[in-house]
Amino acid sequence: MSSRTLKPCTIIPRNLYVERAADRQLRTVINDMGRPAYILVARQMGKTNLLINMKHERSDDIVLYLDLSNRFDSARKWFRNVIDSLIESYPDSFDQQQEKIEQQREVSNYEPNVEFDRHLRTLLRSVDKRVIIVLDEIDSLVGCTYSDVVLAQIRSMYFSRVNHSEYSRLTYVLSGVAEPAELIRDKNISPFNIGEKIYLEDFSSSEFEAFLEKSGLSITPSVTKCVFDWANGNPRITWDICSELEERLLAGELITPETVDQTVNKLYLREYDRAPVDHIRTLVESDTQIRNAIIAIRYSRSDITDDKIKSKLYLAGITKNIEHGELKIKNRVIDEALSDRWIEQITAAQKGPLILGNESYSSGNYESAVKHYEEALSDESLKASITDIVRVEIGLAYMWNGDSEKAIEQFALAYKNSNNIKLKQSIKLHWGTTLISNQEYIESTPHLLEASSGEDSIIATNAKLNLLVAYLKSGNDKNIISALALSTELISSLLEASTDSDNIALSTAYYHQSTIYEALQQKEDAISALQNAINLAPTQYKPFLLIAQLSQQKSPTDKKSSLIAFRKVIDENEIELSGITDSALELDKTTIAKALLNTHQLNGVGEFKNLLGIIKEKFYRASASESGVLTNLAEEAYDNEASAIAAGLLDLCAEFYLNEASSIESKLKIYRALATHGNNSSNDTWALKYLEELSENCPAELVDIEDIESANTAIIKLFQSDSSDTYKALRIWRKFEEKALKVDPSQSVLVLFIIMIHENNIKSTDEALSYAHKFLTNIDHLEGKGRATEVWHTLRKQAENIVKTWEALKYKDLGRNTKVLVKYGESEPTVKKYKHVEDDIKSKKCILIKQL
Structure with a gap:
């Protein structure tokens, strides 16, 4: 060796490139063209070189490589860059289309994704080659305002092959350090879960030896073993160590295992400023979960980390692929760079779980707050820091996170231990409201009564307001009379105080009084009380109260006036949608759904679409469609037990936005909502259309969990309504059976039961037996979970009887000597x-x- 081969470089020379399993998997995925490849990999693992090698290899195809760390201002610029890059990179193939595309850009008014779709198909039709678009650093796209539009468009392309055959010659390769589920942030858009994951792993020992042979580095077996012991095949670390050894060899040094140890110490374990150690240490320093997981792995407690943490560790470059069983730090270099002592120093210098819990609570992230607080509760050294006030906050975090039992447990402990009268009054208020949220209205009243008689007037007022709700919803006539008396007394005292700050409480009290009068069928008094609430309400309460007014009004003219006032206050003010801790009088999506439906019924299509446009602009992303807004509002209304509102809104969605021009994804979303949340009278028709559309346009392996859950729900509803379409739907469902049992086992097992019953009814012996056995096999994993055990037990007995009956008939004609x-x-x-x-x-x- 007379000159350096392993010089520092970003792109590995082709003569030194070593093929790994990921290269072969990527080759297969691209050849199949069935779904996008998603290369999930830690940094400094040779990802970019893998992609470049693939591009070199596929000289007969059109391969466009794009680094997404280069940002654009808008979705349109991003999409146009892809088209322009294809034309510029392959002028012989696409030059003739450039002028046509530029002309269309000047005169067309298409949405960015529609323009991209048309121009991409124009390019594809002009060639007969395969086109591979490589999007590297895909996680960089997630931070952009237009990321969801881009990713949804990529996803949609695979479904559009049904209509546009040229897309069968196009596929994408995505690569980055984010899980596919994290790519699309908007929950109203289907998740990006269609990719074939490819894990780019470290060199195996044989691949490392192939690398040494290609590089011409002549080192002894003992030195080779020592390098591999330190790096364990990590490409970047292996290259850097071998590059240093090569330089020493050229300088005439004798290379021994001790030389390797010295090299590793010099490169990685002194200043910690070389990749990938520098990046990994920064991640560990900033993430408590990762630090805790590393300690757990070291002390053989790796089973305590969940899949999200395992993915974090892998993508940070700390562990190998999470599918490889037991978690281990991937090599000695990283293990020593992340020593226990260093981690302890970081943890001691950073915030403890109580502070982190408080910060999460203050920001409204109650799930995170609960995790930190539970860590603090289990730490004996923090017991003295958990004061009664802190314990109340922990209880509230549990309450807002939906765990009323644990919330009350914390409130009870704080109440028992505290000597602070005001705090005890506050605890009783929170205790009572937690019981109300759990629909335990009668149980809440003694706690609220105690809070309402306390010294602090603000706490007392809030307790009385909640007591009105508890009395009214208890269903007890005596309590409703008590609620009316309490509301009159409360309003009188608040009017006497007569300060602007009391308007929120006054408007709330008047609203509750109105609902009490309605329960007592005193219509005029109810109308008067609600009008008082509207007159006094702050701006953020007015939309809710105006729509509440609609149900009391008889005159169409009065109803229209309320709707006009609603639209005006929405249009002219910046009003936020309610959060989980906000007043019941804040604006929510169910209220918006009611307003839209009533606007259509009273003011017609034009006003309906006008209001829909205002709502879309005020409360949804610019990329949201009108049909997407309506389905989202309908689903929210359905979840809030306003099923008639949801059904009415979905009927309008189908009428105005379900047509041949609708995209496949849009159709599926609308059909899905109609099938699960639409009118009972038309559910059967929509359920079957939804399943037919899903079957026609979505391969079984690409169906996501939301579609599986919705398909199961639709079929169970069809069965319960004794619909004649049930069995057509069941035939379609069998296409997705294997996937369904994996992602939604509980509901899917019920569908197996329905198929079994159907086949049994039509005397299809083999099929009835087959599905009975499938049901019994799958129910073993579910008994005692979710649904009541006795329900599963009843269904099991029925399946066992079918097996017993048919098998007895099967063998009844066989004599013993046959x-x-x-x-x-x-x-x-x-x-x-x-x-x-x-x-x-x-x-x-x-x-x-x-x-x-």
């Missing part, structure tokens, strides 16, 4: 007398082929 042909396992069929194999047949040890 000769039968049976087969055991993989052995050749053999002739036996039935009496000798009867038990084996019934216990499935052998298969009955036929009677002789």
Whole structure:
């Protein structure tokens, strides 16, 4: 060796490139063109070189490589860059289309994704080659305002192959350090879950030896072993160590295992400023979960980390692929760079779980707050820091996170231990409201009564307001009379105080009084009280109260006036949608759904679409469609037990936005909502259309969990309504059966039961038996979970009876001495007398082929 081969470089020379399993998997995925490849990999693992090598390899194809760390101002600029890059990179193929595309850009008014779709198909139709678009650093796209539009468009392309065959010659390769589920942030858009994951792993020992051979680096077996012991095949670390050894060899040094140790210490374990150690240490320093997971791995407690943490560790470059079983730090360099002592120093210098819990609570992230608080509660050294006030905050975090039992447990402890009268009054208020949220209205009243009689007037007022709700919803006539008396007393005292700050409480009290009068069927008093609430309400309460007014008004003119006022206050003010801790009088999506439906009924299509446009602009992303807004509002209304509102809104969505021009994804979304949340009278039709559309346009392996869950729900509803379409739907569902049982086992097992019942009813013996056995196999994993055990037990008995009945009939004509042909396992069929194999047949040890 006379000159350096392993010089520092970003792109590995082709003569030094070593193919790994990921190269072969990527080659297969691209050849199949069935779905996008998603290369999920930590930094400094050779990802970019993998992609460049693939581009070199596919010289007969059109391969466009784009680095997404280069940002654009808008979705349109991003999409146009892809088209322009294709034309500039392959002028011989696409130059003739450039002028046509530029002309269309000047005159067309298409949305960015529609323009991109048309121009991409124009380019594809002009060639007969495969086109591969490589999007590297895909996680950089997630931070852009237009990321969801781009990713949804990529996803949609694979479904559009049904209509546009040229897309069968196009595929994408995405690469980055974010899980596919994290790519699309808007929950109203289907998640990006269609990619084939490819994990780019470290060199195996044989691949490392191939690298040494290609580089011409001549080192002894003991030195080779020492390098591999330190790097364990990490490409970047391996290259850097070998590059240093090469330089020493050229300087005439004798290379020994000790030389390797010195090299590693010099490169990685002194200043910690070399990749990938520098990046990994920064991640560990900033992430408590990662630090805790590293300690857990070191002390053989890796089973305590969930899949999200495992993914974090892999993408940080700390562990190998999470599918490889037991978690281990991936090599000695990283292990020593992340020493226990260093981690302890970081943890000691950073915030403890109580502070982190408080910060999460203050920002409204109650799930995170609960995690930190639970860590603090289990730490003996923090017991003295958990004061009664802190314990109340922990209880509130539990309450807002939906765990009322644990919330009350914390409130009870704080109340028992505290000597602070005001705090105890506050605790009783929170205790009562938690019980209300759990619909335990009668149980909440003694706690709220105690809080309402306390010294702090603000706490007392809030307790009385909640007590009105508890009395009214208890369903007790005596309590409703008590609620009316309390509301009158409360309003009187608030009017006497007469300060602007009391308007929120006053408007709330008047609203509750209105609902009490309605329960007592005192209509005029209800209308008057609600008008008082509207007059006094702050701006953010007015939309809710104006729509509440609609249900009290009889005159269409009055109803229209309320709707006009609603639209005006929405249009002229910046009003935020309510959060989980906000007043019940804040604006929510169910209120908006009611307003839209009433606007259509009273003011017609034009006003309906006008209001829909205002709502879309005020409360949704610019990329949202009108149909997407309507389905989202309908689903929210349905979840809030306003099913009639949801159904009415979905009927309008179907009427105005379900047509041949609708995209496949849009159709599926609308059909899905109609099938699960639409009018009961038309559910059957929509359920079948939804399943047919899903079957026609979505391959089984690409169906996401939301579609599976919705398909299961639709079929169960069809069965319960005794619809004639049930069995058509079941035939379609079988296409997705395997996927359904994986992603939604509980509901899918019920569908297996429905199929079993159907096949049994039509006397299809083999199918009935087959699905009975499938049901019994899958129910084993579910008994005692989710649904009541006794329900599963009843269904099990029915399936067992079907098996018993059909199997008894199957063998009833066989005499004990009848000769039968049976087969055991993989052995050749053999002739036996039935009496000798009867038990084996019934216990499935052998298969009955036929009677002789």
